Amino acid sequence: MAAGPDPRPEPGPDAGIAELQADIEQTRGELGATVGALSDKLDVKARARQAVADAKQNAKSRPAVQVGALLAAGAGIGLVVWLRRRR
Template identity: 55%
Template sequence: MTDATSRDGTRSGSTAQPVGGAKGPDELRRQIEQTRGELGDTVEELAGKADVKGRAKARAADLKDRAGAMTVHLRGSAGHTVRGGAGRADPPSRRARHAVRAGLGHPRAVLVAGAAAGVAVAASLARRHRHGPC
């Protein structure tokens, strides 16, 4: 039975050594230590991937940090908007016009909101009719 050399420079058979082989006991020890180090790194990497609970905690902490940063950003931009309007709120008529324009752009949403409001009013009237005025 003959040993064949593969593409990566190892021989197939009972002993898989590089083609060059160790030049002596010191070289062999160095190769063993290098292989042990690589094996240790691989085991640590696999253990990290197998630690689902730890990975989930790390992901949750990352998302929490990102949410906190987004909150700070949104609060800053909201404060900028108020200051940009010279500190005054829009009068009710302007807000109403803005709501009507937004509603014209989304008629289905207005229809759903109107239906929900109608159901709420009908339920309130039915309750009053049964129990009398409160």
């Protein structure tokens, strides 16, 4: 994944100390943000917890899915009981 071109020009060879320091600070900030984003992606436990929280929220917002799953489970159990009694 290639990043786009840098929108800010790098300081030239005749840049002053203030310009160089500003460039260093901006680069540090960008690097910190990149490291933070990579850390978030590599935190498997946090991502799993977030996925569970998202799934719970989706289940709460869509009760029809819960009812459908309950009916499907009931139908499956009923089918197993019916098949065992036929034998």
